[in-house]
Amino acid sequence: MRRNLLILAGTSEATRLAQVVSEAGIPATLSYAGRVERTKAQPLPKRIGGFGGVAGLIEYLREAEVSHVIDATHPFAAQMSRNAVDACAAAGIPLVALTRSPWIKRAGDLWTSVHSIDAAVSALPMSVRSVLLAIGRMHLNSFAERPQHHYILRLVDPPASDIFLPSYQAIVSRGPFTLEGDRQLMQEHAIDFVVSKNAGGASSRSKIDAARDLGLPVIMIERPIVNRERLEFERVEDVMQWLFHASTDLGV
Numbered sequence: 001m002r003r004n005l006l007i008l009a010g011t012s013e014a015t016r017l018a019q020v021v022s023e024a025g026i027p028a029t030l031s032y033a034g035r036v037e038r039t040k041a042q043p044l045p046k047r048i049g050g051f052g053g054v055a056g057l058i059e060y061l062r063e064a065e066v067s068h069v070i071d072a073t074h075p076f077a078a079q080m081s082r083n084a085v086d087a088c089a090a091a092g093i094p095l096v097a098l099t100r101s102p103w104i105k106r107a108g109d110l111w112t113s114v115h116s117i118d119a120a121v122s123a124l125p126m127s128v129r130s131v132l133l134a135i136g137r138m139h140l141n142s143f144a145e146r147p148q149h150h151y152i153l154r155l156v157d158p159p160a161s162d163i164f165l166p167s168y169q170a171i172v173s174r175g176p177f178t179l180e181g182d183r184q185l186m187q188e189h190a191i192d193f194v195v196s197k198n199a200g201g202a203s204s205r206s207k208i209d210a211a212r213d214l215g216l217p218v219i220m221i222e223r224p225i226v227n228r229e230r231l232e233f234e235r236v237e238d239v240m241q242w243l244f245h246a247s248t249d250l251g252v
């Protein structure tokens with residue numbers, strides 16, 4: 001039974017899956033968009049960069065003789081997820097998503113839910129505030145629309161010279177983050193507002209818990225909708241089980 005997996009990566013879920021797949025001795029390649037300068041060391045081969053839309057992905061799947069695709073991208077990487085569903089359907093290759101549930105508002109959370117970066121910018125007050133932006137680096141410049149605020153940026157890579165916020169400080173860290181560490185960061189920088197994506201999962205929720213503890217308001221950017229039917233699991237074990245069943249069902 002031939003298996004050759006393509007794992008769409010860029011998350012802690014993809015890293016966990018890579019470990020298990022490698023230990024099981026299953027051939028696989030991890031795919032990254034190339035958004036960060038240094039990808040994590042992994043026990044599997046990597047490829048980096050976009051495929052060139054659905055057509056490019058179909059071509060890649062055929063040329064690399066991929067048997068199964070596991071979409072372990074971030075919940076906000078909706079375009080990649082849609083392309084993966086469409087390309088796999090066209091190429092007749094089984095696909096599963098390894099994902100995580102969104103965070104749910106709890107008692108004590110002071111969230112304002114919004115559905116876009118622009119709406120998050122608009123949700124900030126006009127008076128000067130200290131704002132923690134824990135949203136990655138792609139959309140930071142949208143916050144230049146509110147130039148009066150001081151922004152604390154949490155980034156994986158040191159910032160390039162393309163950040164056009166008048167007042168900011170970058171804190172470079174890949175995590176893992178802790179409740180105590182995030183509480184301390186918010187206190188040290190006298191944070192008034194936290195802006196977060198509703199990424200879900202355990203690895204980055206400490207900022208949400210710290211904000212609740214400190215009574216800080218959070219502008220929560222809700223997830224984009226993938227808008228495709230697909231099989232989803234939250235546990236690596238379930239993906240591994242599917243892998244063996246999907247193989248049998250499809251005879252690959």
Ligand SMILES: NC(=O)c1ccc[n+]([C@@H]2O[C@H](COP(=O)([O-])OP(=O)(O)OC[C@H]3O[C@@H](n4cnc5c(N)ncnc54)[C@H](OP(=O)(O)O)[C@@H]3O)[C@@H](O)[C@H]2O)c1
Pocket residue numbers: 008009010011031032033035048049050051052053054056057072073074076077078079080081083135136197
């Ligand atoms: N968005 C976030 O907040 C966030 C947070 C943490 C990690 N990430 C990771 O960063 C990557 C990019 O996120 P995004 O929000 O820019 O995605 P996106 O908007 O859904 O993707 C835009 C394009 O980037 C390419 N791409 C995305 N993920 C890829 C992957 N794993 N391998 C190869 N190409 C990929 C594809 O280009 P082509 O059309 O040319 O194939 C895709 O159409 C994802 O892999 C995601 O897991 C994203």
